[in-house]
Amino acid sequence: MDLQEFRTKPTWDAYEQSLLKRDYVPYWDREVQANVSGIACCSCRKAPAYVGMTNGTTALGFLVCVPDCGEWLWFVARTASTRP
Numbered sequence: 001m002d003l004q005e006f007r008t009k010p011t012w013d014a015y016e017q018s019l020l021k022r023d024y025v026p027y028w029d030r031e032v033q034a035n036v037s038g039i040a041c042c043s044c045r046k047a048p049a050y051v052g053m054t055n056g057t058t059a060l061g062f063l064v065c066v067p068d069c070g071e072w073l074w075f076v077a078r079t080a081s082t083r084p
């Protein structure tokens, strides 16, 4: 992950497209979903949706708020597939 990418934060749609172009595919992890449930968006207090992305070696987790809000953040998703 290149921190430069976050100097100007893209929209979630644009970022999702850039991940898909870099061979990331959506995935869903029940354990991660359970860990992030109950988290509220820091700007609108709604519950953002959990989105997982993986390229087979790296799993990324995202919390994506409703389009009206547009807020999103990423976190390192610890899943069985990414443990050394």
Ligand SMILES: [Zn+2]
Binding pocket: 041, 042, 043, 044, 045, 046, 065, 066, 069, 070, 071
């Ligand atoms: Zn929000």
